[in-house]
Amino acid sequence: MATPHNAAAKGDIAKTVLMPGDPLRAKFIAEHFLENAVCYNTVRGMYGYTGTYHGVPVSVQGSGMGMPSIGIYSYELFHEYDVDRILRIGTAGGVADHIHLRDVVLGQAACTDSNYAAQYHLAGTYAPIASFALLEQAYQTAGRLGIPVHVGNLLSTDVFYNEPSPLPQWAKMGVLATEMESAALYMNAAAAGKEALCIVTVSDCPLRGESTTAEERQTSFTDMMRIALETACA
Numbered sequence: 382m383a384t385p386h387n388a389a390a391k392g393d394i395a396k397t398v399l400m401p402g403d404p405l406r407a408k409f410i411a412e413h414f415l416e417n418a419v420c421y422n423t424v425r426g427m428y429g430y431t432g433t434y435h436g437v438p439v440s441v442q443g444s445g446m447g448m449p450s451i452g453i454y455s456y457e458l459f460h461e462y463d464v465d466r467i468l469r470i471g472t473a474g475g476v477a478d479h480i481h482l483r484d485v486v487l488g489q490a491a492c493t494d495s496n497y498a499a500q501y502h503l504a505g506t507y508a509p510i511a512s513f514a515l516l517e518q519a520y521q522t523a524g525r526l527g528i529p530v531h532v533g534n535l536l537s538t539d540v541f542y543n544e545p546s547p548l549p550q551w552a553k554m555g556v557l558a559t560e561m562e563s564a565a566l567y568m569n570a571a572a573a574g575k576e577a578l579c580i581v582t583v584s585d586c587p588l589r590g591e592s593t594t595a596e597e598r599q600t601s602f603t604d605m606m607r608i609a610l611e612t613a614c615a
């Protein structure tokens with residue numbers, strides 16, 4: 382049955398879903414990587430497609446920006462559409478000194494400044510982490526494809542324009558890159574007993590004033606797409 386945000390019927394969505402924040406990145410992946418892709422959702426322009434990759438059913442669904450947005454879409458995928466695993470494929474800002482433009486980072490865990498975990502009423506601080514099985518598979522896959530990756534901590538922040546920048550302090554704690562969704566996805570997966578992994582490409586390095594173009598962010602960060610698709614089908 383459709384939800385307020387997703388027109389798909391049960392069964393329209395594969396067990397494994399790739400989730401870029403940008404719905405146009407979802408369209409790009411469907412058009413360039415999936416075989417026989419069918420669009421199941423255009424509600425709010427948040428495109429969702431199901432097709433196959435090497436014969437294995439895979440869906441790709443935009444998440445929108447920020448934790449409330451991916452919180453809605455991933456909750457519905459896990460709970461209404463019986464999805465087992467979600468691989469976020471996002472862009473991120475490089476934080477650590479050794480992280481450069483276009484580097485790929487596998488998010489082993491995600492720190493956050495968000496209050497998302499308050500819904501779970503825990504008597505402490507929750508540590509959102511990736512599925513180890515997906516992380517290991519993605520790491521092995523990247524090696525096989527000859528794509529260098531970093532593995533480590535992300536920062537999922539609620540605030541894109543934050544002044545003064547909190548990033549130097551996060552860098553001191555070993556955070557590799559900053560984005561806006563992974564912590565919520567990891568929490569939704571944990572709460573649902575499902576699996577998630579976030580793979581990001583560094584689109585800019587805010588502390589160094591370096592950035593890529595919007596077009597590049599939309600269409601040409603294909604290394605992380607290949608890692609995610611091959612992991613989905615392993």
Ligand SMILES: O=P(O)(O)O[C@H]1O[C@H](CO)[C@@H](O)[C@H]1O
Nearest residue numbers: 401402403446471472560561
């Ligand atoms: O490229 P996506 O997946 O949207 O990810 C990053 O880009 C957006 C900010 O520009 C935020 O959603 C952030 O997490």
Ligand SMILES: O=c1cc[nH]c(=O)[nH]1
Nearest residue numbers: 472473474559560561
């Ligand atoms: O959330 C994001 C995404 C890209 N670059 C950033 O600095 N932050």
